Amino acid sequence: MKEIDCRGFSYLRIIREIKKYFNSIGEGEAIIIVSSELGRSNVIRYATHKGYRLDQDEEENSFSIKVEKRGCLEVIEEEYIFSILVACDKIGGGDETLGEILISEYFEALNECEKLPKEILFISSGVKLLHKDSNCLEHIRMLYQKGVAILINDTSLDYYNLRENITFGEISNMYDMVITMKKSEKLVKL
Template identity: 35%
Template sequence: MKKIDCRGLACPKPVIMTKKELESMESGELEVIVDNEAAKENVSKLAKNMGLNFEVFNEDKLFHIVIKKDFTSCDCKIETESEKIVILVSSDRFGSGDDKLGAALMKSYLYALTESEIKPKTMIFVNGGARLTIEGSDVLESIKTLESSGVEILVCGTCLDFYGIKDKLAVGNITNMYTIVEKMNSASNTIKL
């Protein structure tokens, strides 16, 4: 079994190291050792997104993620072009100018998106956009509706930490910059709000 020791490394380094090692392997097991919850979650999400089986266990205050790769491991889902749309929400306002108008437009846009026949595959909330995903947000119900209809909701963990609101997250999953880059690079169309 191959091992990668990622103790003390900040995200997205553990994810990048794990992905490179998995891509170099034809088959076998890879054990990734991390020392924080965020790295454990992000490495686990990588394995899941790659269609690989994995187990996580704790030992001496460390997380060990054992990922199994074999010849049949494959994420072979074929997506349509509309399923490859990614929306990057970088502000809690829609457009620039008046903040009150921008907040109203964002609320209207997200509600209209819940009613749209074509929905994005993923919505990524970064910077001020992360504030839309926390308790008390005026658009929380619309984002929850989008998530329940199958839209992947990702929220920048660094942004939540910066604003001191990580404990108030009410919808979506915390992510890192590596995953954000991967989602945007694999999109057929990225829309930035």
């Protein structure tokens, strides 16, 4: 049985390690070791979502979670089309630095999802995330390379004088963006 020691890892790295192992095998099991309650709950949430069997033990300063993958347990999810509307260059209305960290973590985590949005629409100050100095730019570029359409509002780009900075995606007017949003079965607004 494989042991995956994730003590001290961030939640995204824990999920990456688990996905890497279980995507490389057809069936099998592993013991995942984490050092925090948050890490434990993230492993449980991920494994439950995938339909894997779980068994867990708590030790001093660590948690061991036995995860078992059997082909017949995989959860089949209903397909739906969703889009993301990004209207701000940070998440939340509080501390600006925290908001910038959170939006960067959001796009990093979105890259780890199996179901990606059909498109991401950037309007207002959200277009700043596509600037060459943005902490989010590479995460957004990775989504684009995975086939996610990136639509960038032309009026917002002109307002922030960022049109020359755009190296990928499609510059779009508000009318076309509204049509795209109406076609989406689900719209997530940031």
